[in-house]
Amino acid sequence: MLFDALLLQLGYNATLVTIGAAFLGVSAGVTGTFLFLRKRALVSDAISHATLPGVGIAFMVMVALGGDGRSLPGLLLGSAVSAWVGLLCVNWLTRKTRLAEDAAIGAVLSVFFGFGIVLLTIIQTMSAGRQAGLESFLLGSTAGMLWNDAIVIAGGGVATLAVVLALRRPMGLVAFDPEFASASGLNVARIDLAIMGLAMAVTVVGLKIVGLILIVAMLIIPPVAARFWTDRTDQVVVLSGIFGGASGYVGAALSASAPALPTGPIIVLVSFTVFAMSLFFAPGRGVLAAALRHRRFQRRVHMRQGLLALAQGQPIYERFTLSLLRRAGLAHADGVVTETGRARAAKALRDEKRWELVRADQALEGAAALYDGMRELETVLTADQIAEIDRRIGGPKEIGV
Amino acid sequence: MLELARMDGLAAQAQSLEQSPLSVRGMTVSYGQKPAVFSVDMTVVEGSMTAIIGPNGAGKSTLLKAALGVIKPLAGRAMVHGKPLNGQRHRIAYVPQRASVDWDFPTRVIDVVLMGLYRELGLLRRIKVVHMNKAMACLDRVGMSDFADRQIGQLSGGQQQRVFLARALAQGADLYLLDEPFAGVDAATEKAIIDVLKGLKAAGKTVVAVHHDLATVRDYFDRVFLINTRKVAEGPVETTFTAENLNLAYGGRLAMAQIDQLELAAG
Numbered sequence: 001m002l003f004d005a006l007l008l009q010l011g012y013n014a015t016l017v018t019i020g021a022a023f024l025g026v027s028a029g030v031t032g033t034f035l036f037l038r039k040r041a042l043v044s045d046a047i048s049h050a051t052l053p054g055v056g057i058a059f060m061v062m063v064a065l066g067g068d069g070r071s072l073p074g075l076l077l078g079s080a081v082s083a084w085v086g087l088l089c090v091n092w093l094t095r096k097t098r099l100a101e102d103a104a105i106g107a108v109l110s111v112f113f114g115f116g117i118v119l120l121t122i123i124q125t126m127s128a129g130r131q132a133g134l135e136s137f138l139l140g141s142t143a144g145m146l147w148n149d150a151i152v153i154a155g156g157g158v159a160t161l162a163v164v165l166a167l168r169r170p171m172g173l174v175a176f177d178p179e180f181a182s183a184s185g186l187n188v189a190r191i192d193l194a195i196m197g198l199a200m201a202v203t204v205v206g207l208k209i210v211g212l213i214l215i216v217a218m219l220i221i222p223p224v225a226a227r228f229w230t231d232r233t234d235q236v237v238v239l240s241g242i243f244g245g246a247s248g249y250v251g252a253a254l255s256a257s258a259p260a261l262p263t264g265p266i267i268v269l270v271s272f273t274v275f276a277m278s279l280f281f282a283p284g285r286g287v288l289a290a291a292l293r294h295r296r297f298q299r300r301v302h303m304r305q306g307l308l309a310l311a312q313g314q315p316i317y318e319r320f321t322l323s324l325l326r327r328a329g330l331a332h333a334d335g336v337v338t339e340t341g342r343a344r345a346a347k348a349l350r351d352e353k354r355w356e357l358v359r360a361d362q363a364l365e366g367a368a369a370l371y372d373g374m375r376e377l378e379t380v381l382t383a384d385q386i387a388e389i390d391r392r393i394g395g396p397k398e399i400g401v
Numbered sequence: 402m403l404e405l406a407r408m409d410g411l412a413a414q415a416q417s418l419e420q421s422p423l424s425v426r427g428m429t430v431s432y433g434q435k436p437a438v439f440s441v442d443m444t445v446v447e448g449s450m451t452a453i454i455g456p457n458g459a460g461k462s463t464l465l466k467a468a469l470g471v472i473k474p475l476a477g478r479a480m481v482h483g484k485p486l487n488g489q490r491h492r493i494a495y496v497p498q499r500a501s502v503d504w505d506f507p508t509r510v511i512d513v514v515l516m517g518l519y520r521e522l523g524l525l526r527r528i529k530v531v532h533m534n535k536a537m538a539c540l541d542r543v544g545m546s547d548f549a550d551r552q553i554g555q556l557s558g559g560q561q562q563r564v565f566l567a568r569a570l571a572q573g574a575d576l577y578l579l580d581e582p583f584a585g586v587d588a589a590t591e592k593a594i595i596d597v598l599k600g601l602k603a604a605g606k607t608v609v610a611v612h613h614d615l616a617t618v619r620d621y622f623d624r625v626f627l628i629n630t631r632k633v634a635e636g637p638v639e640t641t642f643t644a645e646n647l648n649l650a651y652g653g654r655l656a657m658a659q660i661d662q663l664e665l666a667a668g
Contacts, residue, residue, distance in 0.1 A: 182471040184520065
């Protein structure tokens with residue numbers, strides 16, 4: 001079943017939803033990257049909750065005008081307007097009052113959401129509102145998604161993506177260094193508004209599939225996961241888009257493969273899986289790699305300290321150090337140095353002296369920056385440079401290296 | 402007669418404005434109700450190296466930021482060669498305080514320097530070999546070309562400061578404004594930075610830096626601008642960097658013994 005779903009063989013509706021979710025995932029991941037880099041992740045929560053009153057009002061207006069009330073473009077337009085108002089409220093509160101951003105977010109989020117729920121309740125008592133199904137916007141509902149809905153979602157996603165790509169440089173610049181950006185003549189406030197506005201567009205587009213409560217996850221989890229894999233902004237953007245798109249695709253397919261698996265929440269869980277994998281297994285920033293690195297580092301420190309102690313005839317107190325030396329055949333169990341150990345220890349001590357000179361030398365600053373107490377000098381300096389340093393240390397110190 | 406003299410004065414003033422790469426008139430900046438900078442005039446002299454000095458909280462950085470439009474002033478304006486700042490920004494390069502950014506940001510040293518080419522690159526132009534070479538050349542000038550591929554968080558404070566300077570160099574401006582470039586950097590960096598700045602001056606560029614260390618003012622700069630919310634004095638180091646002016650700027654915060662050590666010009 002899952003295999004069929006992944007190959008889009010589960011029928012018309014499932015295919016529409018899966019493709020739509022993939023588009024949404026890519027644009028949410030890419031857009032969310034700049035929110036995340038600007039450290040405004042939670043603003044998207046306020047934006048998404050602020051869509052609800054707009055949905056209610058749009059429904060009422062469309063019914064009052066004699067229309068269907070459930071037309072998706074109309075509802076999305078309404079949600080966009082109220083989300084924009086919510087966004088401006090957060091912005092205004094943060095800029096013009098002494099309120100901190102988190103407080104402003106909390107206030108706007110709850111007031112707009114509360115108002116939206118009131119409107120939804122009123123709509124349910126209207127004769128036209130019985131089957132409105134507006135509460136599906138809370139958590140998304142993909143059953144009965146139409147071709148036109150999918151077009152709206154895919155089109156909105158692609159348009160958002162295009163704008164993000166066009167504005168990626170100023171947005172990245174503002175996220176990293178707003179003062180410099182401003183001094184270069186960029187309008188920081190306007191670019192911030194663009195970042196938020198794009199997040200709002202993604203939110204509105206995603207209402208149908210994941211709903212307003214969980215859309216934040218699609219904006220934030222992919223960039224956070226991507227950050228584990230790379231130290232470059234452009235790569236974070238691309239990876240985040242890939243993670244988001246894959247989560248949307250796989251999540252939607254999963255939910256289509258079995259009854260009673262809600263699309264939005266499953267997408268979020270899939271992207272969480274990506275996040276968890278990144279958190280643990282990413283090389284460099286991942287938890288596992290960091291732990292391994294720390295262990296390896298610890299071993300090298302102990303080894304080095306042990307060798308230096310041996311070279312200077314000092315006793316070794318730490319059992320871990322001693323066992324490392326013994327296993328490497330450099331010392332006996334009682335701490336007495338072996339023949340190989342003697343040579344290695346002498347070289348360690350000599351390297352230490354060489355490093356001392358390197359670190360005191362202005363001209364070798366680049367090499368000195370790489371000093372960590374254990375690095376082999378041969379990996380940072382040429383043989384000539386080392387010979388020069390040895391000349392400065394002076395004295396016959398040839399050791400059987 | 403009087404009318405003529407007045408017009409002469411105006412003409413002279415207009416001319417000095419036109420020659421000045423950065424002039425500030427009547428600048429007041431306020432956080433809340435208490436002005437941090439009050440009605441300050443500043444005229445930067447072309448080709449000079451000017452230190453902005455004053456006690457903590459005297460509004461040095463604020464003045465710089467307001468002159469660049471990073472902070473919106475309550476009153477006053479900044480002009481570049483007598484023209485409004487907007488439209489002349491390509492002539493100005495800015496080095497903000499190192500502490501003002503998040504150094505864990507996912508970006509490499511070379512990417513930071515490329516930010517200095519933002520005006521050239523615009524929104525969509527691709528980064529080509531020319532741009533890379535230019536950025537590398539700027540890194541080379543601050544002695545950081547070996548670090549181009551490092552994530553910026555892996556650098557020491559002094560190295561970070563040098564990367565910021567390289568980014569400003571990439572902007573290819575006539576006027577360089579630096580906010581405490583020597584704060585918390587090692588001796589090697591301080592030397593590297595001052596060498597670059599002196600090189601800029603030798604090339605006819607203008608340098609303005611917020612500066613903390615009174616002991617090096619004489620060696621590094623040829624003009625000083627003393628501020629303590631209000632402007633205290635402005636002029637060449639020899640005539641303006643005096644015990645009297647320092648006392649005016651710092652109030653009682655500077656011990657006489659400290660001032661005596663500065664080998665000040667006889668005020």
